[in-house]
Amino acid sequence: MSLLFYLAAFVAVISTVAVILQSNIVHALIYLILSLLSVAVIFYVLGSPFAAVLEAIVYAGAIMVLFLFVIMMLNLGQHTRDQEKQWLSLKGWIFPCLLAGVLLFQLVSVLSSYDLNMAPETVGVLEVSALLFGPYVLAVELASILLLAGLISAYHLAKK
Amino acid sequence: METIPTEHGLILAGILFVLGLIGVLTRRNIVFVLMSLEIMLNASGLAFIVAAARWGHAEGQIMFLMILTLAAAEVAVGLGLIIQMYRKFQTVDISVLSEMKG
Numbered sequence: 001m002s003l004l005f006y007l008a009a010f011v012a013v014i015s016t017v018a019v020i021l022q023s024n025i026v027h028a029l030i031y032l033i034l035s036l037l038s039v040a041v042i043f044y045v046l047g048s049p050f051a052a053v054l055e056a057i058v059y060a061g062a063i064m065v066l067f068l069f070v071i072m073m074l075n076l077g078q079h080t081r082d083q084e085k086q087w088l089s090l091k092g093w094i095f096p097c098l099l100a101g102v103l104l105f106q107l108v109s110v111l112s113s114y115d116l117n118m119a120p121e122t123v124g125v126l127e128v129s130a131l132l133f134g135p136y137v138l139a140v141e142l143a144s145i146l147l148l149a150g151l152i153s154a155y156h157l158a159k160k
Numbered sequence: 161m162e163t164i165p166t167e168h169g170l171i172l173a174g175i176l177f178v179l180g181l182i183g184v185l186t187r188r189n190i191v192f193v194l195m196s197l198e199i200m201l202n203a204s205g206l207a208f209i210v211a212a213a214r215w216g217h218a219e220g221q222i223m224f225l226m227i228l229t230l231a232a233a234e235v236a237v238g239l240g241l242i243i244q245m246y247r248k249f250q251t252v253d254i255s256v257l258s259e260m261k262g
Contacts, residue, residue, distance in 0.1 A: 002164045009172045016176055016199055020183035025191060032195055039176075039206055046169065046213035051205075051221045058228050059202065063235050070239045071191065074246050080189070083253075087188045096185035100178045107174040117163040118213040127218040128225075136222055143229040150233030157240030160247075 001045055008041040023084035025076060029067055036060040047122040169210035176203035190245065190254045194238045201231045 015035040022028035036059045043052035132140060176199060183196030205227040212220020242252065249256045 005164050005168075009168075012172070013175055013179070016179045019199065020179060020187070020192075020196060025189070028192065028195065032198070035176075035199070036202060039202060042169075042172070042206065043209050046164075046209055047216075048209050048212060048221050048224075051209055051224045054225065054228060055202075055205075058232065059198075063198065063232060066235055066239060067191070067195065070242060073243065074191075074252065076191075076252065080252070084189060093182075093186050096182055100182045100185070103181070104174060104178045107178075108171055111167040111170050111174070114167050116166045116214060118166050118169065118210070121216050123212065123216065123218045123221065128221045131218050132222055132225070139222070139226060143226060146229060146233050150236040154236035154240040157237065158243045 005042060005045045008038040008045065011035075012038040012042065021088070023081055023088060025071055025080070025084075026068075029064060029071065033060050033064050036064070046118065049122065050125045050128050166210060166214045169213070170207060173203045173207040173210060176200075176206065188253055188255060190242055190252050193254065194235065194242065197238075198231060198235065201227055201234075 012035050015031045015038065018031040019028045019035065022031060036055060040052045040055040040060065043049075043055055180196045180199030180203060183199065184193055187193055187196065205224045208220045208223040208227065210220075212218065212224075245257070246252060
């Protein structure tokens with residue numbers, strides 16, 4: 001199981017690096033889907049099968065298809081690809097990478113002082129949905145209102 | 161079955177978050193910026209799932225569901241805004257937005 005975790009983590013990191021380095025936007029999107037699917041495998045290994053399935057369906061399915069539709073609507077061709085290559089200069093990368101590297105170093109140094117193992121048991125759909133429609137039912141209602149607001153504003157914004 | 165140390169999961173979430181941050185800071189195409197924001201949201205969801213796996217509770221998965229909902233709503237609004245921006249300026253370069261004054 002732990003081999004599966006490290007393998008999926010490796011794939012996730014490599015494909016995310018490919019997303020932020022890619023100049024072709026559709027290729028970047030496909031790499032992002034690969035990254036999300038490997039994160040879904042990690043969720044499954046960590047004993048959250050419901051979250052893994054939702055990650056595959058909602059993130060890698062619905063949200064990425066939305067991205068794909070918009071990219072097709074914008075019709076970004078060869079011109080944009082050349083522009084992207086021009087923008088990907090080394091000069092603009094060094095400073096943000098340095099800052100982000102400092103942040104990551106601090107995070108790793110804080111986290112490596114812990115010495116805890118993850119509980120290997122699986123928390124299935126039953127436990128999650130019993131909590132979701134028990135104590136957290138207000139959060140579900142608020143999430144539905146948020147989605148409705150997102151739907152209406154997306155319709156309004158994309159209208160001609 | 162051997163167990164995975166919690167900090168490895170959290171460090172993976174941190175690496176993915178930092179990669180998304182680099183993407184937000186360096187890319188000039190607004191679609192890439194939105195994709196990098198998705199990477200960052202997904203990394204925070206991964207951190208919640210790692211915490212859920214540490215304690216063996218379902219609350220972490222519920223927080224992940226909330227993040228998922230937030231990401232879906234945010235992407236819908238963000239892509240609508242991108243479409244409006246493309247109609248107005250005929251480009252996806254974020255530096256043209258500095259002309260939006262007054």
